[in-house]
Amino acid sequence: MRLELKGITKRFGSLVANDSVNLVAEPGQIHCLLGENGAGKSTLMNVLYGLYQADAGEILIDGRVVKFSGPGDAMAAGIGMVHQHFMLIPVFTVAENVILGHEPTKALGFLNMDEARKRVREISDRFGFDVDPDAIVGELPVGVQQRVEIIKALIGDAQVLVFDEPTAVLTPQETDELMAIMKQLRDAGKAIVFITHKLREVKEVADKITVIRLGKVVGEAKPTSTQAELASMMVGRAVDLDVNKTPAKPADVKFSVKNLEVFNHLGQKVVDDVSFDIHAGEILVFAGVQGNGQTELTEAILGLHTRVHGSIVLDGHELIGQSVKHRLDWGLGFVPEDRTLDGLVADFSIAENLMLDRSDRKPFAKGLLLQLKYLAEFAAEKVKQFDIRTQGINQRAGALSGGNQQKVVLARELSRELRILVASQPTRGLDVGSIEFVHEQIVATRDQGLPVMIVATELDEATQLGDRIAVMYRGKIVGIVPADTERARLGQMMAGVVA
Amino acid sequence: MSTEKTSRLKVDWQSIIRGNALIPVLAIVTSLIVGGILVAIANTDVQAAAGNIFSAPGTFFSTLGQTVGGAYDALFRGSIFNYQASDVALMFKPLTETLAFATPITLTGLALAISFRSGLFNIGGTGQIIFGAMFAGWVGIYVHLPFWIHLPLAIVVGVIGGAFFGALVGLLKATTGANEVIVTIMFNYIAGLLLQYLLKTPLLQAPNTANPISPAVQDTAKYPLLFGDTNRLHWGFFVMLAAVVFTWWLMNRSSIGFKFRAIGHNPRAARVAGINLGLTYVAVMAVSGALAGLAGTTQILGTEQHLTIGVSASFGIDAITVALLGRSNPWGVLAAGILFGGLRAGAVTMQAEQAVPVDIVTVVQSMIVLFIAAPPLVRAIYRIRKGAEVEAF
Amino acid sequence: MKLSKRPFVTVAVVALLTLLLAAVAPHDITTINVSSDTDFFHIADFPVSVTIVVWTCAALNILLAAGAGSFLFLARRKVPGAITGVAFFAMALSALVYLYHGNNMTITSLLQGSLALSVPLIFGSMAGVLSERVGVVNIAIEGQLLFGAFASAMIASMTHSLWAGLFGSLVAGALVAWILAVFSIKYRVDQIIVGVVVNMLVVGLTNFLFGTLMGDNPVLFNQPPRFDKFSLPLLGQIPVIGPVLFNQTPIVYLMYLALVVVFVALFKTRWGLRVRAVGEYPKAADTVGINVYRTRYVSVVLGGALAGLGGAFFTLGQVGSFGQGITHGAGYIALAALIFGRWNPLLAACAALLFGFAQNLQYGLAIIGSPLPSEFLLMLPYVLTVIAVAGLVGKVTGPAASGKPYVKE
Amino acid sequence: SASTSSSYKACMVSDAGGFKDASFNEEAYNGLQNAKKDLGIQVATVQSPETATQTDYVTGVQSMIDAKCNLIIGVGFNLATAVRDAAKANPKVDFALIDSALSNDDYSALSLDNVKPIQYDTAQAAFLAGYLAAAKTATGKIATYGGMLLPSVTIFMDGLKQGVDYYNKQNSKSVVVLGAQGTDTSKWAATGDFNDQSKGKTLTEQFFAQGADIVLPVAGPVGIGSGQATLDKPGTEVIGVDSDWYNLPAHAAYKANILTSIEKKMAAAVESVIKDGVNGKFMGGDVNQYVGTLANGGVQIADQHDVMYPDGIAAKLADLKAQIIAGTIKVTSQYNK
Ligand SMILES: Nc1ncnc2c1ncn2[C@@H]1O[C@H](COP(=O)(O)OP(=O)(O)OP(=O)(O)O)[C@@H](O)[C@H]1O
């Protein structure tokens, strides 16, 4: 089945998200769609999937014009979509999620769950997914959730499959597996549209590449183009893909964690006897497959967990037993993993978000009185310094693109008097331009002589950014190794093989 | 040149029509029309005339007009301006009645607005008013002090009473995670029953009577009247205005309010930013309860003067609508509070003079809120084209 | 694994309380009466010694606490829920026997009354479940009950037909729910504001019509017939349970049916899956072609119809006439039961029954001569609810999208 | 005096229950309506909101003054303060106050020349009902409860108890009264409100299960629940309050089970005070306060209707009534301590 988008234009108010975009998806081909954050990729796909109605342009299937008034029509026409933000219901089982919308039923509308399980297993087995139909989706690792999304997209026997940034949340292994699956699907004759920011992936699977910028198609690229070429086409300027940093000059140990144990709300031990030191002027990257305790480790450092044993010493000061507030005041800079849930108040303005952790401190408040004038100046300065692309400091933070949201969080954390910076997956979902910026900031922080702790799931990021790499597996540190350790060895460590 | 002028005028008119200024007016007009229909249905004269509508349609319509017109004339004279009164003071008396009713309603509305903006759904206005009134009432009745200490002390104690009862909810939520909707509903019943009990014990019940009523508040603890004995409007009105400004300041200009709003919008991000959720829940509910307690003081130290079972009236529930109608914005709450106060004040005159059942006001009140809350509906009724984007709330 | 100590602490506290009860209980007799007139098997009243019962229960609970402790500390396993359940039951039993000492404890009537007081709450909580499960917060249960009560009385009175009245209550409840639905789904007005306002509207309207129409002509408008109780064959003859559960009016049988149907429909059918999907994540439902708006309308309105039936129970099931404000806050209690029951119709029904039991127990105690002023007895159900919500339930989260209007781009 | 009466305006402010409560307020309201019919006067009414505060009563009464009423009748003790203050401020307007006398802020007695208190020593009639019920009960148990335990409520329950006690003493029986045990009225049985009739029914069913077969609900419309409960349990009866329930449509369904009613003849008193007003003979002040008793017919128990009474009880009741009037039997209440 051949799918063609012709002259698609979509406006949100005065913003033109798609401007006469043309795109063709051929059967047996993987078509990569590249573009910065906010370029209009998801919007285009949502038009294709019937979620948005285009203001102009048409969709053709095998040369015939079709009209989708809703996703139901698109699915019926053989289009499946794996959404950028999971469209899964966390409290439902895998099977329930997969059949939703086209449920097999017995008499009287009773669900036929056996049939549902059978269908899930069928697809799961065909592509080697290994997914339990009765597992509750919310309890599954994101990688498995991603597979559930794919099963969902495949179940209606879709011929055109859209993957909108499916790898943003995956571990390297999971990404490799997904690439294999996509190739398998292509070989089965399906037309695939694949959106990603990761140029390595593009180069690995793409048969055809289209780049869009500011809602317009800026051109096509060949799979043989270099990553640097692709990047500059996306951003419209030359981008440095490598992290520029001088060798670390580690000084004294500034941050020291000893025998740390953390229990989650279910009483499970999620961080198990973890000890490590970070020197001033050094970046320690925690690598490892997600869900092995890194998140909880950073949260325990911030003080979000109540059941914690062991010791966390920052600059000679024990943090265990202290409130979050106290730790922040002592100079802990924290960039949470999930910026929309934990990093920002979406309904607050950019300015308000910039003082979220210091709203009751000088100079943001005198006594109880907020110093709005100071805040306005401060925010304007930070917006400039961090190149936050916004209509103004009073814009809702929730209206910013992901990259810019991350910049707001970084700006807030880095503008305090810090003794350490702890950042969890600081570049997740960001485009190459934004990644470059975030990395620069992190390295600059190190070079000021601060200890830096980063959690990364991208091996590339870990090796480029880190001075040393700690690998976690099942709550324990498997080993702490130099940053130039081979990828293969790191991969083994991530699977739990002790160094 | 003149064309330019007219076109500018036209533009202005268009913007008024399409804009949002007209919506509340149309909402009120529409509700009054529906209320008018009910008034007509309930009126025996209209019923009689309706029987002869074909033989004497003129009579029917004039009766209809007289009845509905009379009702709303009475509503106007009872709530805003009584042009039939004999002297100027009396003419303005209805307005003061409206403001007297608006005082506790607005205060409770502010209380709830603060909690709503902080993400806590406090339905406990009733119980918190009762606690404020009980505490303030006790001081006002039994403590003997000169005016300039007595009244402030009674107010403060009342505020503390409300704050205490509110904070209890916050504490339960912070420590056990108990849902505040359930807890506040239950606390309303518990507070009511506690008051009922205390009004039968010497602690609150007046000597020499077997009825559940307290002695009168001493003169030294009363909010002074603003316009002499014949008007019920008292200094509590200015306390209320001050509370409006305070609430605006607290929520928009103070660091405490900033934290309140932060947990209201995104408690997780607030926690990561070092804001102590449990403590803030308690603080929100304490401030909210304090304002409702203040409403209790304007009841007992202002208009009521005797503590009875009914001291909280329906203000705890009215205030939910007032808070939401005012979009939880202090000035909006004030406007909504005055609207509700006016309807409550005017209802009595409508009843006394035109035999209009009191419940019609409740109907009109709720329809006004529904219409104001749904501008597209009003636009659809009046076929107004959509102007500026309006946020549904 | 680190195990939660909460169940152990709970059981230990319960055991202590039971022991305390035993210590203060008098040497007296409580006569337990399990029969009612309609019983097929007549079981004679039997006296029990308060002392024996309370000390047995205390001993049992101490054993249970020890058991829970050994599960936790010795076996390092989760404390089974049954232990907590039995401990609570034993405490309740000893409390009852103690409170009724020197008197007749008429179990059947105690339970019958509890059920009667719970019926509207159960209907109301089902309305809440259907509405909130699909993502619309239903504060308007009170209005749905009240309008159902009003319409059923008026229609049954005018038509002299109980079933017409019942149908009227269904339509009335659905109508109120429809208003809630239109404003919260179509106009995206804050759902809580609509709920509160709709309640106000219904109170105003029914009071108005009660004062005019019904008040002026009660014979025509407010003298409906009333459903008779009838005993189901066989089931009705089971001792205790029979007369309590199966000697009832058709409205109560409808309630049983509705409970089963709502539960099954919600958790076993295609419709229910879609309803829950819409309430959890409407956008996800939308992306698989489910009509979010229609699903919401249908579920909310169906819920309203059920609440309407609950309203009819006041008039056609219980007292045979409508009175101003007759529901007196039952809708809000139903809301509490719904949250307490974690948005599950069966658990919510249990919560409603618990509330009804507390209320009726309070009456029972007033009858045999209460040690407390009536106000404190009347507080009992409310205080128990707070304790239950704070102590047992803790933090509960409802359907994720509940309260949020869905905006389709 | 037709011309004067047509310009005479009598007005009434209700208590929270409203004029259609099938009980207290409605009985008073009927008096006003009768006066309108019989005397051709003008009337106006204010029904206080369900959640009335003192402020609502004050505005209600004030609006009646603004409406130029000649006579304003406040129904219920809740209106006492509002009526007092209005009467002081408007000496030319006449007032009547049902169920309460006036008092100063410290609750010492107060008399105003333009206020006529109308009160009822309902305990006397309740005594007779209690005696009748004690004689009638087959189970030896009678029950009573209130909506809320206010003095105007408990006076019925207390009178009933005294009648039962008297019966017990006279006949060496031991009929008990459930729901009103002990002398502490605050511990008696109550449903908690005057609205939820379903609660009245449930509570009554428990009374019946405990063996009672006659119930006196003093709870306004909630009493309808008790009446309905008698339909489900043969051999049980209900005692009405305020007016003769047998004649009210609201109680028609179970009128065969109405043992009697403890009547407070408010309609008659209201009409009579209006008549005095029309004729210029209104007499206010404490000395002219009206206390309805068996002697003046202000309270009474209803005539026998469908329920069979025990032999000789009618004569006995007449005798008791005479003795109470003569003072040989003393029924205690707040009106004669
Ligand atoms: N519903 C909406 N209303 C208004 N503006 C929107 C809406 N959805 C997207 N936009 C805006 O349209 C533009 C394109 O957004 P889109 O989500 O398509 O970007 P994208 O290319 O997918 O970016 P990313 O790589 O971050 O996912 C952005 O500026 C975004 O802010």
Ligand SMILES: Nc1ncnc2c1ncn2[C@@H]1O[C@H](COP(=O)(O)OP(=O)(O)OP(=O)(O)O)[C@@H](O)[C@H]1O
């Ligand atoms: N943190 C801030 N920084 C800069 N300006 C601010 C900030 N908070 C508010 N303002 C500005 O102050 C002015 C006054 O705000 P205002 O009191 O109207 O808020 P509000 O509309 O009541 O609040 P909300 O919309 O949250 O209810 C507005 O113009 C607003 O943009």
Ligand SMILES: [Mg+2]
């Ligand atoms: Mg996107």
Ligand SMILES: [Mg+2]
């Ligand atoms: Mg603003």
